[in-house]
Amino acid sequence: MNNITEKLLAAVSDWTGSFKGAFNIREDGGCAGRRSTEHIKIEPKTGEPGLDIRILPGTRGESVSIPACVTHGNVDDLVYNDFFVGEGADVTIVAGCGVHTEDGEPARHNGIHRFFLGKNSHVVYLEKHLGTGSGSGLRSIDPVTEVTLAEGAVLEMDTSQIGGVDRTTRKMSASLGPRARLIIHERLLTEADQTAETDFVVTLDGEDSGVDLISRSVARGRSKQHYRSVIYGNARCTGHSECDAIIADDGQVSAAPELTANHPDAALIHEAAIGKIAGEQILKLRTLGLTEQQAEEKIVAGFLK
């Protein structure tokens, strides 16, 4: 494992020289370390790059880390990871990703993740994305996530893009069974000429299923963000989507949230707000001795926390 990977791992997956529990470290398309445990089996796929991660029914309090790093230019990494979470399991999945280039060549990671959550299982999914290096090559991370939640399953996704990613296209689709719940918190910061596209499609098929999508983003420099979400309510269900964006400099943000109620007992709500930081917030922090720039940094950090 090279030392760029070590730095990226520390930033995106709380690596401290080792992982607790099961793990697989992907480095430039290869495997730089793997461990299965008694209850969590990680096996390479045959026929395509990627892993099958099987979490046995009833597994509780364990975690699996599957970070992926691209450490130099001219890498276009594509991986298919499938997660099979057994009935009643309660686990944490850590899936950070870092891309690094020091030359003019692009570095890209494209992870296609499928989650199959068994009955009454509960997963906390943590994902941090980071781009580093001084090269002019494009750093891009393009995740595709497909989620299938069985009856009573709960998936909490916490995703953040913490800087340096020039381009990201994120697609997520989920279908929810009876009493299943999906909670997504996404935080996104774009700067300079970066672009970010987010595309969520959530289908509430199960009786009493529910989704809560919360997106917070900041667009600085000349960066551009486009957020799109669609929630289909096909049964008695609840859907909530919230999209708050701060624009600064010449940043541009577009939010297109769609709600479709195909059932009389579907209750769907959406809110969106796009704007710059309120002048009075800046003023208040400046009276406490901060410069305008420090005040803005403080507010943005709080907003994305």
Add this chain to the structure above:
Amino acid sequence: MNNITEKLLAAVSDWTGSFKGAFNIREDGGCAGRRSTEHIKIEPKTGEPGLDIRILPGTRGESVSIPACVTHGNVDDLVYNDFFVGEGADVTIVAGCGVHTEDGEPARHNGIHRFFLGKNSHVVYLEKHLGTGSGSGLRSIDPVTEVTLAEGAVLEMDTSQIGGVDRTTRKMSASLGPRARLIIHERLLTEADQTAETDFVVTLDGEDSGVDLISRSVARGRSKQHYRSVIYGNARCTGHSECDAIIADDGQVSAAPELTANHPDAALIHEAAIGKIAGEQILKLRTLGLTEQQAEEKIVAGFLK
């Protein structure tokens, strides 16, 4: 003027046997009455069906009524009306539309309206849409509205579809100059197998321009509604869009509001909520002696008022 037109006029344009001010009554594609006034000139277009309505600069407190009625099946009425509102004018435009068929043949009105509001002018635009008659022919009203607001111009649009329209496709686009304001209140009721599509595109180009879109709708029976709005903020501006829908029976509603901030001083907000009438609201009215159906009628009427 036939007596179906008289009934439709009373319902959609508050006609009481006569109109105050300037008017043009369109009946089955023809003209059933017209009056210009000193300050409001109505003239037929040459080369295409429709009118040029010129409101002289400074005209205040006057109104112009331009209702259109289709009174039998097998009519597909298409009309182009252009409104030129002079600088500083302050007027009311009443533009109701009724379609009636008593046989299996369709009755359709398709009005293409363009509004050019001069500097600091103010227009209140009232529009009611109604379908009547016992025939099985499709009743449809498909308005296309293009709005251009000069500096400081204000357009308040109040539109409602009060029943009986089997199909409606409504397209509205607006571009706003400096300090211009556009306020839209739309109310929509669909029943049985009716369908309604609404498509708003508002471009806030002028400094300190603002838009407020408020849509309230009820979908009953097996009716389907699709609401789409796009607000572009290209300058220091404010945009607000609000979409509330009640679904009953097997009604379906889809809301897709989009906000695009292309300027750091654009402040855009959206809210949407789709759901059925809360059980406790029904219960409260039932304890006052209403049946469930009466309670629902009462709530729907209040919601669309």
